[in-house]
Structure formats: C-alpha cells, structure tokens
Amino acid sequence: MRKKPRTREIDPLQGLGDRPGFLIRRAHQISQAVFIEECARLDITATQFGVLWILSRAGELDQISIARLLGFDRSTTGLVVSLLEKRALITRLPNKSDRRRHVLRLTKAGEDLKRRAEPLVDRVRVRLESVFTRREAKIFLRLLDKFTRSFDETTRVPLRRPKG
Amino acid sequence: MRKKPRTREIDPLQGLGDRPGFLIRRAHQISQAVFIEECARLDITATQFGVLWILSRAGELDQISIARLLGFDRSTTGLVVSLLEKRALITRLPNKSDRRRHVLRLTKAGEDLKRRAEPLVDRVRVRLESVFTRREAKIFLRLLDKFTRSFDETTRVPLRRPKG
DNA sequence: TCAATATAATCAGACGTCTGTCGATTAGCC
DNA sequence: GGCTAATCGACAGACGTCTGATTATATTGA
Numbered sequence: 602m603r604k605k606p607r608t609r610e611i612d613p614l615q616g617l618g619d620r621p622g623f624l625i626r627r628a629h630q631i632s633q634a635v636f637i638e639e640c641a642r643l644d645i646t647a648t649q650f651g652v653l654w655i656l657s658r659a660g661e662l663d664q665i666s667i668a669r670l671l672g673f674d675r676s677t678t679g680l681v682v683s684l685l686e687k688r689a690l691i692t693r694l695p696n697k698s699d700r701r702r703h704v705l706r707l708t709k710a711g712e713d714l715k716r717r718a719e720p721l722v723d724r725v726r727v728r729l730e731s732v733f734t735r736r737e738a739k740i741f742l743r744l745l746d747k748f749t750r751s752f753d754e755t756t757r758v759p760l761r762r763p764k765g
Numbered sequence: 766m767r768k769k770p771r772t773r774e775i776d777p778l779q780g781l782g783d784r785p786g787f788l789i790r791r792a793h794q795i796s797q798a799v800f801i802e803e804c805a806r807l808d809i810t811a812t813q814f815g816v817l818w819i820l821s822r823a824g825e826l827d828q829i830s831i832a833r834l835l836g837f838d839r840s841t842t843g844l845v846v847s848l849l850e851k852r853a854l855i856t857r858l859p860n861k862s863d864r865r866r867h868v869l870r871l872t873k874a875g876e877d878l879k880r881r882a883e884p885l886v887d888r889v890r891v892r893l894e895s896v897f898t899r900r901e902a903k904i905f906l907r908l909l910d911k912f913t914r915s916f917d918e919t920t921r922v923p924l925r926r927p928k929g
Numbered sequence: 930t931c932a933a934t935a936t937a938a939t940c941a942g943a944c945g946t947c948t949g950t951c952g953a954t955t956a957g958c959c
Numbered sequence: 960g961g962c963t964a965a966t967c968g969a970c971a972g973a974c975g976t977c978t979g980a981t982t983a984t985a986t987t988g989a
Contacts, residue, residue: 810975812976837975838976838977840976840978848974864985865985
C-alpha cells in the first residue's frame with residue numbers, strides 16, 4: 602500500500618497526466634482498443650465501420666462527402682475506401698456527370714457486414730459507458746459533444762451536421 | 766434555418782455521432798490539431814513532449830519505463846525516442862548493470878526545448894478548456910480521469926501511477 | 930551448470946491520421 | 960471558345976499506434 606508521499610516519491614506524471622490532451626489521447630487509445638476487441642471476428646475498425654454506416658444511411662455518396670460527414674481527412678478517407686473496395690464491401694462507380702467523382706455504394710456483403718457489426722458496436726458503447734453511472738454517462742457525452750462542436754469550425758475538416 | 770425534419774432530411778450521423786467512441790476520436794483529433802498548431806514553431810508533437818517532460822522530471826529512465834509511465838506502446842516509444850535522439854534532444858547510453866537497457870537522458874538542447882515548450886503547452890490546455898465554464902471543465906476532466914483509470918488495467922499498457 | 934522464464938529492445942507489417950502536391954476535370958468569367 | 964479558379968482524388972512522406980516475431984540479456988530454479 603505505498604501511500605506515503607513521505608519518502609518524496611515523485612509522480613512523474615504530475616502536471617501532465619491531468620491535462621485534457623493527455624486524458625483524451627488515453628481515452629482514445631482505450632476506446633479504439635475496445636472497438637477492435639469487440640469487432641475482432643469481423644475484422645473491422647471503427648473508421649471502416651463509420652464508412653459502412655454512413656453509406657448504409659445515405660445510399661450512395663462520393664469520397665469527399667463521406668470525409669465531411671465523418672470528419673475524416675480526404676487522404677484517410679481515400680485509404681479506407683480503397684481498403685473496403687478491396688474487400689468487396691463497397692463498389693466505386695464513376696460518376697457520369699462529374700468524372701472526377703466516384704460514387705460509392707455498399708455491396709450486399711457490405712450491407713451484411715454492417716448489419717452483423719451493429720450489435721457488436723452497441724456492445725462497445727455499453728462497455729465504454731459502463732464505468733459511469735447513467736447520469737455521468739449523460740454528462741460525459743454532453744460535454745464531449747459541446748467540446749467537439751465548439752472546435753468544429755476551427756478544424757481542418759469540420760463536420761457537416763444538419764443539426765447545426 | 767433548415768429546421769424542419771418535415772422534408773425527411775436525414776441526419777446521416779444520427780446514431781453514430783453521439784457514440785462515445787466517435788466523440789472521443791473527434792476530440793482527440795481536435796486536441797492533436799491544437800497542440801500541433803500551438804507548438805508548430807518548436808516542431809514538436811504531444812507525444813514527443815510527453816517524453817521530454819517525463820525525462821525532465823525523472824532525470825533518467827529506460828525506454829520501457831517511459832512507455833509505462835506515459836501509456837505508450839513499446840514500439841511507439843522506440844520510434845519516438847529514436848526520433849528525439851536523432852534531433853539530439855536526448856542521449857541514449859548503455860546501462861552498465863543491464864546491457865539490455867539504454868538509459869535515456871535529456872541533453873541541454875532537450876532541456877531548453879522542453880522549457881520553451883511549456884508555456885505553449887499551457888496555452889493548449891487553456892484553449893482546450895476555453896469552451897467550457899470552469900465548472901464544466903472540472904467535471905470534464907474528472908470524468909475523463911475516471912474513464913481512463915477504470916480501463917487502465919484492461920489496456921495493453923496500463924499506466925503506472927504512483928497515486929494508485 | 931543448464932534450462933526455462935522473463936524482460937528490453939528491435940524489426941516488420943498494418944492501419945489511421947495529417948500535410949502537401951499534382952493532375953484531371955469542371956465551372957465561372959471574359 | 961478559352962483562360963482561370965475551384966474541386967476531386969491520387970500519391971508521397973511523415974508520425975503515432977498497435978500486433979506479432981525475433982534477438983539479446985537477466986534471472987530463477989531444477
């Protein structure tokens with residue numbers, strides 16, 4: 602029970618470990634790990650699921666729209682998309698009216714995977730929130746939402762949320 | 766003032782954008798961006814600053830200890846450390862008593878950079894917290910702390926905090 | 930003493946992320 | 960029609976992160 606700071610036991614993290622940036626980084630590390638763990642058997646990452654999700658909701662979208670909706674960088678989106686295409690989870694069809702664009706759409710396999718992933722992703726949420734009381738979880742999400750929204754326009758890739 | 770969901774305007778993010786994992790990812794993206802922005806002229810990342818900070822506090826440490834204290838992966842730590850060594854901000858000396866180990870220590874340049882970075886890193890904190898009231902910021906940090914501590918032992922790299 | 934185990938560090942491979950740049954294409958303007 | 964600006968998407972380069980494998984070294988125990 603090493604509890605005595607008597608012995609001048611320094612905490613090397615003091616002054617760093619309580620900074621928001623540090624804690625957010627750690628929280629991100631944790632939530633990524635939990636996601637990977639829960640969805641291991643589907644071999645899917647949170648980022649990839651985001652794309653499947655958004656395509657499932659929107660029907661079809663081009664790369665840039667996906668990036669804007671999810672807050673991904675264009676390059677990141679390009680990589681994720683080509684990875685999903687390689688796995689035949691989405692198709693990438695040239696857009697007739699604008700040949701710069703490719704219209705993305707879920708394949709049957711993509712739909713299936715997305716559907717099978719949903720309960721697992723729900724488990725991720727449950728696990729992440731399980732350390733809080735219901736009230737705390739609500740506050741946590743509210744503050745995170747306030748935080749991200751407040752910085753939205755200052756980021757390179759602001760989210761396009763219809764809610765405003 | 767597009768406010769009517771009358772027109773069946775779907776929010777493609779609904780059901781995803783309010784998940785803790787999604788928000789945490791976004792928050793991480795933001796805090797990273799702010800850090801980079803503030804510390805651009807020192808050409809230093811949050812991760813790199815963490816190593817400088819911890820070495821400044823501890824005097825000398827080996828790579829694994831740094832990883833454990835900061836919650837980095839061993840490989841990550843190795844890469845960051847070699848990068849800092851290349852910039853002559855730290856030295857890496859073989860440990861006599863245990864030849865597996867390399868003892869890391871800040872160079873003069875490393876000390877200087879760390880000192881010059883401190884006010885900038887403080888500005889990062891201030892900016893990140895500025896979107897909250899003082900009370901909210903406190904709660905936010907408390908909940909983040911609870912979150913990260915609760916999952917600490919389940920992560921691959923649990924933080925070694927003397928405070929327990 | 931020798932074998933088994935544990936630890937430190939490196940390396941390879943993968944993914945996510947960002948920056949910056951470039952070419953292709955479209956759209957706007959004269 | 961033709962120049963120009965804007966946009967899309969590709970690519971290269973960099974960093975952080977994780978996993979898994981490997982090597983070198985210590986420690987422990989039979």
